[in-house]
Amino acid sequence: NAGVTQTPKFQVLKTGQSMTLQCAQDMNHNSMYWYRQDPGMGLRLIYYSASEGTTDKGEVPNGYNVSRLNKREFSLRLESAAPSQTSVYFCASRDSGIFEQFFGPGTRLTVL
Amino acid sequence: RKEVEQDPGPFNVPEGATVAFNCTYSNSASQSFFWYRQDCRKEPKLLMSVYSSGNEDGRFTAQLNRASQYISLLIRDSKLSDSATYLCVVIPPYNNNDMRFGAGTRLTVKP
Numbered sequence: 001n002a003g004v005t006q007t008p009k010f011q012v013l014k015t016g017q018s019m020t021l022q023c024a025q026d027m028n029h030n031s032m033y034w035y036r037q038d039p040g041m042g043l044r045l046i047y048y049s050a051s052e053g054t055t056d057k058g059e060v061p062n063g064y065n066v067s068r069l070n071k072r073e074f075s076l077r078l079e080s081a082a083p084s085q086t087s088v089y090f091c092a093s094r095d096s097g098i099f100e101q102f103f104g105p106g107t108r109l110t111v112l
Numbered sequence: 113r114k115e116v117e118q119d120p121g122p123f124n125v126p127e128g129a130t131v132a133f134n135c136t137y138s139n140s141a142s143q144s145f146f147w148y149r150q151d152c153r154k155e156p157k158l159l160m161s162v163y164s165s166g167n168e169d170g171r172f173t174a175q176l177n178r179a180s181q182y183i184s185l186l187i188r189d190s191k192l193s194d195s196a197t198y199l200c201v202v203i204p205p206y207n208n209n210d211m212r213f214g215a216g217t218r219l220t221v222k223p
Contacts, residue, residue, distance in 0.1 A: 031209060042116060042199065042213030043156070050209055058210060090155055099144055099203060101211065103155035 001026050004104035006091050012110045013081045021076040021107050023091030030096045032074035033058075034066060036087040037106075043090065049074055081111045113138050116202050118214035126222055129190045133217045135200030136182045144203040145183045147174055149196045150216065156199055159185075190221045 004025045013019060025032065030051045035043040035058075045058030049068040063085060065077045074093075078085060088108050092101040118135045125131050137145075145162035160167055162174040162183045173186040183202075187194055200214035 033209070040120070040215055042215045043211075044213075045210055048209050056209070099146065099161075099208070099211075100158045103157070105155055 003027065004091055004093055004102050006089075006104035006107050008107060009105065010108045012112065013078075014112050015082060017081050017111075018077065018079050019081065020078075021089055021091075021109075022073070023075065023104055024073045025091075025093040025102070025104075026072065027093060027095070027102065028071070029093035029102075030071070031094050032068065033092040033094075033101065034064075034074070034076045035090045035092065036060065036085075037090060038087050046076065046089075081109075083111045085109065086111045115139060115204070115212045116200055116214040118200050118217050120215060120217060122218040122220055124220045124222060125190055127190055127192060129221075130186065130188045131190060131219060132184055132186045133198055133200075133219075134182050134184050135214050135217075136180075137200075137202045137212075138181070139202070139204050140178075140181055141205040142202050143205060144208070145174075145176055146201040146203075147183075147185050148199040148201055148213075150199055151196050156213075159198070187219075190219075192221050192223065195219055195221045 007022045033048045034046040047066040049055045052071045091104040094101045147159040148156040149159045150156040166175045171188045197216040199216045
């Protein structure tokens with residue numbers, strides 16, 4: 001099992017450009033999450049999908065959109081990137097009834 | 113006040129030392145607590161859950177103090193491989209999907 005995979009691993013954007021971060025899990029988990037991690041701060045939840053067909057805002061949703069494409073895949077879209085969105089983005093998933101979240105390897109995004 | 117606060121460190125200790133980290137949380141109604149480990153430039157991974165009665169896993173002991181709203185992690189007989197950042201995680205009572213992470217405590221174990 002690959003667990004949670006993310007693409008791309010690295011990305012550089014110019015201000016105003018758009019892009020989509022992809023996440024997939026092969027553990028048949030119901031819930032999936034997107035976080036960002038900035039220096040000196042904990043991981044902060046951007047959006048989550050408690051089950052296929054649902055999405056909800058987390059702590060820092062502004063500037064992002066998400067799509068739960070199917071049970072396996074959960075994408076994060078930046079419509080108009082800003083330098084403040086420079087961060088490391090982690091996708092995670094977990095099974096129902098269990099709190100442990102499994103994380104992907106992260107995407108390092110720089111917005112110039 | 114942040115929901116979850118940790119001493120950022122760094123803690124630099126020699127091999128074999130005992131080291132302890134604390135983490136405070138603001139919402140007294142929180143029920144679930146965890147320690148995650150994050151190696152440099154890697155993803156976080158669950159280290160252990162923190163139960164009301166305390167929890168021990170080999171050299172690692174986690175404890176919860178509800179009265180003072182903090183959790184702790186004790187590492188005995190530190191190994192070089194314990195060098196990492198340790199993240200405190202609290203699940204608030206209003207949404208068990210909204211895990212709140214501390215900024216992490218960095219540990220370096222030296223030979």
